Amino acid sequence: MLDIFDTMNISASGMTAQRFRLDVISNNIANAETTRGENGEPYRRKTVVFSEVLRDALGKSQYNSIEDLNGVEVSRVAEDMRPFKMVYDPSHPDADGEGYVKMPNVNVMREMVDLIGAQRAYEANVSSINATKAFANAALRIGRG
Amino acid sequence: MAGGVDPINNINSLDPIKRIQKLNREKTEKAGEAAGKTEPDFQKVLDQAIQEVNSQRKASTQARNDFAAGKISNIHDVIITAEKAGISLRMTMEIRNKIVDSYKEIMRMQL
Numbered sequence: 564m565l566d567i568f569d570t571m572n573i574s575a576s577g578m579t580a581q582r583f584r585l586d587v588i589s590n591n592i593a594n595a596e597t598t599r600g601e602n603g604e605p606y607r608r609k610t611v612v613f614s615e616v617l618r619d620a621l622g623k624s625q626y627n628s629i630e631d632l633n634g635v636e637v638s639r640v641a642e643d644m645r646p647f648k649m650v651y652d653p654s655h656p657d658a659d660g661e662g663y664v665k666m667p668n669v670n671v672m673r674e675m676v677d678l679i680g681a682q683r684a685y686e687a688n689v690s691s692i693n694a695t696k697a698f699a700n701a702a703l704r705i706g707r708g
Numbered sequence: 709m710a711g712g713v714d715p716i717n718n719i720n721s722l723d724p725i726k727r728i729q730k731l732n733r734e735k736t737e738k739a740g741e742a743a744g745k746t747e748p749d750f751q752k753v754l755d756q757a758i759q760e761v762n763s764q765r766k767a768s769t770q771a772r773n774d775f776a777a778g779k780i781s782n783i784h785d786v787i788i789t790a791e792k793a794g795i796s797l798r799m800t801m802e803i804r805n806k807i808v809d810s811y812k813e814i815m816r817m818q819l
Contacts, residue, residue, distance in 0.1 A: 571788055572788075700795075700798070
């Protein structure tokens with residue numbers, strides 16, 4: 564059994580992870596039209612990879628008992644390797660000889676859906692915290708009245 | 709013997725009672741010492757609990773200050789710390805109420 568505050572910490576880690584996801588999605592949306600990114604290429608869409616935190620006191624990543632549950636963490640930010648969109652726009656400074664511009668592989672519609680997903684996941688963690696709090700408050704009401 | 713009650717014997721007759729009282733006192737003192745060794749002092753337990761609640765409150769204030777100073781980027785961390793402090797405080801209040809209730813109950817006891 565975990566301490567009731569550890570349960571809250573797990574939810575807090577979930578909220579932090581979703582906040583980070585929000586940052587990455589916002590960055591994708593902000594750079595949806597960026598044609599000059601790293602090494603001259605357009606911006607590449609980024610995604611977040613989450614991993615479960617299972618750690619004992621020694622920092623060993625191994626699941627032994629329920630006490631090892633520590634929530635979620637962002638393990639890395641991965642790049643979407645799908646090809647860039649080719650858009651015909653000869654007036655663009657980054658257009659090639661045939662008038663095509665390499666645009667980022669960001670689909671704003673998809674990012675919006677991800678955004679809603681992140682928002683709902685954050686809210687789910689809030690619900691989890693509220694449930695934890697309700698548990699604690701119910702326990703404190705024992706023997707009253 | 710003339711005079712009826714022998715004053716010396718009269719005083720001596722109280723001695724066994726005194727001795728028993730003395731024995732009893734020693735016994736209770738020893739029992740008290742033994743209890744003190746095996747169980748943690750009630751006052752210490754309460755003190756520790758209150759210290760913990762106090763540290764939670766301090767952490768909450770610290771989180772709020774850090775957030776105001778721009779050191780914390782997550783709002784939920786501040787709120788969760790405050791919630792934790794609130795729950796600890798409620799817990800302490802409940803326990804205090806129980807202790808005060810017990811005390812009052814004992815004080816109302818008819819002797």
